[in-house]
Each structure stands twice: as structure tokens, then as C-alpha cells.
């Protein structure tokens with residue numbers, strides 16, 4: 001049963017956000033007997049409530065509160081108020097996510113060391129190494145039921161994968177399989193196996209795909225130590241004269257403002273809302289926002305270098321049948337500057353239903369070049385590129401000067417421009433995708449531009465030194481001991497891999513650290 | 524700029540069958556109707572498709588405007604295997620919207636009037652060849668009018684469930700047990 005904690009109870013850990021980071025941290029702490037309140041801005045929809053309809057699902061789950069955009073990325077022109085495609089709902093973006101769960105590579109934790117100084121990039125080494133994180137990766141993979149780990153079989157390949165694999169073989173790629181997916185290939189953890197429904201992005205109605213919504217959260221609630229408050233938007237983190245945080249001001253489900261006292265606050269609102277909240281929590285003592293003595297809060301926003309390639313064939317593919325991300329090629333994920341860029345990228349199958357295909361194929365496009373591609377929808381195969389993008393100081397989340405949300409707080413602006421390394425990588429990946437589909441007889445191949453960001457990273461980054469970042473290797477803020485960051489905004493650099501497995505691993509590790517420090521009474 | 528990210532994608536209603544509008548096919552053959560282009564006929568405030576027995580009533584926009592919008596919708600997203608009816612469903616919401624919002628009404632009526640003016644004596648819809656209409660559209664494609672109509676079509680047209688089978692998209696699959704036993708990996712030609 002969910003434990004209702006008193007607003008004045010200042011012994012609880014308050015976590016903001018119930019997604020990959022917050023949901024995991026909440027359960028991990030609850031399992032250790034620590035009292036936790038999770039404030040979640042979105043509503044609670046259980047998996048029976050999900051719908052196999054792209055726009056309806058978007059309306060149900062996505063974060064559509066207004067944001068603004070700037071910078072030279074195309075999203076700013078095509079989707080000026082939708083920089084990111086992420087979720088506002090209990091479970092966060094783990095309701096929408098596809099489930100690809102990859103470990104970072106060793107060198108990616110030491111990007112500055114391996115890539116050297118890159119002009120215009122604010123590269124840094126992580127204060128953590130792969131070796132330190134490995135035991136936590138192992139725990140996360142077990143928790144999430146990641147295929148091809150822990151003796152869990154891979155998922156069967158769907159048509160989209162079979163096309164990818166045939167092309168990969170032709171190009172001589174060696175590492176191509178149906179992925180490491182947090183999707184049950186057989187019943188596990190009281191959840192059933194994947195039925196190849198093809199609506200992973202809309203929330204898995206079978207519960208086959210891991211989401212904090214129906215794993216971490218109910219498990220935590222069962223201990224009686226975790227309370228999740230939906231429809232509760234955190235607005236400001238309060239602190240005392242000594243600079244320690246003391247509670248969170250939020251608007252509850254009835255629109256009333258409440259103050260939940262706290263011993264520790266952990267921010268896990270994803271990489272746009274987390275820095276926004278810290279910035280909006282400015283005070284006389286912290287005029288630039290909380291945890292921001294470095295001036296790094298909101299900076300180094302990363303979104304992965306992405307893009308898609310679709311191939312059209314003479315015969316049907318039916319790419320939308322079965323798992324959305326049905327397979328991967330990892331050969332290009334290595335760091336090999338001879339390709340004209342540092343870092344690497346993954347190629348993963350992707351399919352969109354007809355409505356989203358129309359929206360994302362070429363936003364703003366029209367005419368027969370556009371429609372003749374859609375006419376071949378059935379004969380289409382698709383892949384998504386996800387590669388390491390360069391952190392840049394000015395790619396950042398800032399508070400909007402004039403526009404406020406319905407509670408009167410400044411909304412976030414997301415400024416992003418591609419680094420030349422990002423562009424070189426994307427072009428290389430587009431060419432490889434094209435070659436892959438052409439090698440097996442595609443009659444037409446076209447690239448699609450990056451969608452609004454599904455991976456949002458880096459805006460409260462980890463650093464060894466307090467002057468270079470916002471949090472230390474445990475996600476604890478350099479400035480305020482009882483303030484933590486628990487989501488993807490901690491990432492020092494982005495790696496080539498989809499981020500969630502790393503977010504979950506860091507959250508498990510952070511829970512150990514918080515429990516230890518609480519026991520030692522240092523926080 | 525796109526307008527597609529409203530919480531709800533445009534959910535257009537289906538045009539009513541002709542009989543409900545008190546018009547029969549015979550009425551159409553009598554006088555008082557104007558033929559626009561090859562396919563649409565206007566009678567009073569209705570637009571009627573004589574061959575395929577559907578019609579659409581306008582209460583705020585001029586019916587000529589609605590007819591032109593339907594042609595415009597097809598010219599923006601031409602799918603030769605998609606019947607006009609679906610384009611009509613996609614633009615029909617403008618009629619209600621313009622009733623509530625005079626600004627939108629002005630933008631639409633002015634936008635269409637501009638197309639007609641550029642087209643010359645028989646108006647936009649009187650231009651029989653697609654190439655001639657496209658030449659005009661290329662000149663106005665950056666206008667808010669064009670972009671609004673185009674952006675609205677992205678959901679107005681492609682989010683119609685009835686249209687999906689015409690593209691081979693099967694839509695909802697949960698109720699059928701997913702594709703695990705229905706061909707998720709049935710490709711044979713590779």
C-alpha cells in the first residue's frame with residue numbers, strides 16, 4: 001500500500017519525477033526502508049489505459065506544456081514549441097520508450113581523454129568509469145530484464161529487422177542482432193512476453209516492456225515506504241539559512257500550493273525540467289539558482305546525433321508489425337576518427353505508424369515527392385541513427401524572459417545548434433543507411449531529419465571538480481549536500497548508446513550512496 | 524510553423540450523406556447548380572460530389588471556398604488512390620473554426636481569393652491541370668495561409684482511421700493479439 005506521508009514530515013526523501021531515474025531511485029530507497037515521496041507532474045495511467053493510436057497516445061502521455069526553442073537545429077523551425085518528445089505521466093518517458101538498453105563503452109566515460117580537445121565542444125571525462133559502473137549495469141539489466149543478458153533470450157526478429165540484417169550482411173557489418181531490449185522475450189518478473197504489437201512508443205498494453213510505472217513504482221509502494229503523488233508539479237525547492245534544502249513547493253492535484261518538507265531532495269524531471277526547476281528556485285542566497293555556483297546548470301544540453309533513413313522496396317515489408325526497435329547494428333559505435341568525426345553511432349530499426357510518418361517524414365514538406373514516399377508505406381523499412389553529440393556550453397536550457405506557465409513561473413527555452421562533428425557524423429550515418437538499403441535492392445532511400453528530442457541529457461552534468469559541473473560522481477550537487485540529481489541531466493557526455501540503462505544504473509548506485517550517507521548522518 | 528501538436532489531433536466528422544441534406548441526385552441534374560472543376564458541384568450552401576454520393580454543407584465559409592480548399596488539400600498532399608471524400612473530411616473543420624474565429628475566416632477567405640486571383644478568370648479550381656495549380660502554390664507556400672492548411676492536413680488527412688488501410692497500415696493491433704501470430708516476421712522475398 002502507498003504510504004501517505006505528512007507534508008510536515010521532514011525525514012522523507014522527496015524525488016521529483018517518476019521516470020527512469022526518479023522511479024528507480026524511489027523503489028531502491030524504499031526497499032532499503034527509507035521513506036520516499038515522489039512528486040509527479042503527470043497523471044497516473046495504468047497500462048490497460050494505453051492506446052494503440054499514435055496521436056491519442058501522444059495526447060494522453062506526452063509533455064505538451066509550452067516550451068520555446070532557438071538555435072540552428074531544424075526542430076526549432078518545424079516544432080518551435082515541442083523541442084522534446086518526452087512524457088508527463090507516472091512512469092515518465094519509460095512509458096513511451098522503445099526499450100533499447102545498452103551499456104556505454106569504456107572510452108565514452110573518458111571522452112576528453114580519448115577524443116582530445118574538440119573546438120567548440122565542452123568535453124569532459126566522467127568522474128566515474130565503466131569498471132565502477134559495471135556491477136550496477138548488471139543489476140539494472142537484471143531488474144529490467146534486458147535481452148541477451150542474464151541468460152535472457154533475444155527477441156525474435158520482425159520484418160524490419162530482417163531487412164536491416166540482410167543489408168548489414170551485405171555491407172559486411174559483424175555485430176547485428178535483435179538488440180539488448182528491456183522487453184520480455186519470455187514471461188518474467190510477473191510480466192508477460194512481447195506480443196509483437198508494434199506500439200512500443202505508445203505504452204506497452206501488455207506490460208512486456210519495462211517501465212517504472214508497473215515495475216519499480218508498485219514494488220516500492222508495496223513496501224509501504226513509497227508514496228507517489230500524481231498531478232503534482234514541483235515549482236521551487238526551498239532551503240534554510242545554512243543553504244541546505246528543506247522541502248519542495250508544489251501544486252497538488254486540486255491546484256493548491258503545498259510545501260512538502262524533506263530531508264533530501266532528488267531532482268529527476270528529465271533534462272529540460274530539472275535545470276528549469278533549479279533555476280526557478282533562485283533565492284537571495286543563490287541568485288543564479290540552486291547548485292549553480294559553476295554556472296553550469298542548464299548548459300551542455302545534449303540530444304544525441306540522430307536522424308532516420310527509410311528504404312522503399314518493390315515488395316511489402318510491413319515494418320510497423322512487431323517491436324518498434326527490433327534490432328541494432330553496433331559496428332559504427334566505435335571511436336574511429338578516420339571517418340571524419342570523433343565518437344560513434346548505433347543504427348537501430350525504427351518504424352512509425354502512418355500518422356507519425358506523415359508528421360516526421362519531412363516536416364513542412366508537401367507535394368508528390370512527399371506523398372509518393374507515403375504511398376509506399378507498406379514497402380518501407382526504417383532505421384534510426386543514434387550517435388554521440390558534442391556537449392557545447394551554449395546549447396542550453398534557460399528561463400524564458402517573458403513567457404510564464406499557468407503557475408506564473410518562467411517556461412524553458414531550449415537552445416541547440418549542431419556541432420560540426422555532429423553534422424559529419426550524421427552525414428556519414430545517412431550514407432551508411434543508404435548504402436545498406438540499396439545493397440539489398442531499395443528502389444528509393446530517403447533521410448528524415450531528427451525528430452523532437454527523445455534523449456535529453458547533460459544539463460546538470462557530473463564533474464570531478466565543482467567548477468566544471470553541477471553534481472559529483474554520485475549525482476550529489478557540489479554546492480548543496482542534500483540535493484541530488486537523478487536523471488539523464490547528470491550525463492557528462494552522451495555516448496553513442498540510448499541513455500536509459502545508464503540512468504537506471506546510476507540511480508541504483510545513487511540509492512546505495514544516499515542510504516550510506518544517511519546512515520552515517522552526513523546528510 | 525506547424526499546428527499539429529494540439530493535445531488532440533483534429534478529429535473531423537464525416538460529411539453527411541446527400542439524402543440527409545435534402546438533396547437528391549436528381550436535384551443536381553436540375554438547374555441552379557454550378558460545376559466546379561471536374562468533380563464538385565455546388566448547390567446553395569452545399570458541395571456535392573455527384574459521382575460518389577456524398578456532400579458537405581458549409582455554414583460559415585462560402586461553399587466555393589470549401590470546394591477550393593478540397594482541391595487545394597489534394598494538390599498539397601496528392602494521393603491518386605485516395606478519394607476526394609477524405610480530403611473533404613480533412614478540411615471540413617475549417618468551416619466550424621471560421622465560425623468561431625473571424626481571424627481564421629479572413630485568412631482562409633483571403634487566401635482562397637488570392638489563389639483565385641492568381642489563377643485568372645476561372646479561378647484556382649478552374650485551372651484544369653495540376654501543373655498550373657502547383658505553379659501558383661509554389662509562389663504562396665511560405666504564406667501563413669498555405670502553412671496553416673498544410674499543417675492541419677498532416678493530422679486532418681493522415682489521422683483518419685478510414686484512410687489507413689488505403690496505405691496498407693493496419694492500425695490498432697492489441698485487440699487482435701498483436702502480430703505475434705499475424706505475420707510480424709513473414710517477409711519472404713529477401
Ligand SMILES: Cc1cc2nc3c(=O)[nH]c(=O)nc-3n(C[C@H](O)[C@H](O)[C@H](O)COP(=O)(O)OP(=O)(O)OC[C@H]3O[C@@H](n4cnc5c(N)ncnc54)[C@H](O)[C@@H]3O)c2cc1C
Pocket residue numbers: 016017018019020021022039040041042085086087088089090091092093094096097098099100101201232233234235268269270271273274277325454455456486487488489498499500501503
Ligand atoms: C519515443 C521514445 C523512445 C525512447 N526509446 C528509448 C530507448 O529505446 N532506449 C533508451 O535508453 N531510451 C529511450 N528513450 C529515452 C528514455 O525514455 C529517457 O532517456 C528516460 O526515460 C529519461 O529518464 P528521466 O528519469 O531522465 O526522465 P523521464 O523518464 O522523462 O521522467 C521525468 C518525469 O519527471 C516529471 N517531471 C518533470 N518536471 C517535474 C516537476 N517540476 N514536478 C513533478 N514532476 C516533474 C515528468 O512528468 C516525467 O514523468 C525514449 C524516449 C522516447 C520519448
Ligand code: SF4
Pocket residue numbers: 183193194195196197198199200201203204205206207208209322323324701
Ligand atoms: S511490440 Fe512488444 S514491447 Fe512493444 S508494445 Fe508490443 S508487446 Fe509491448
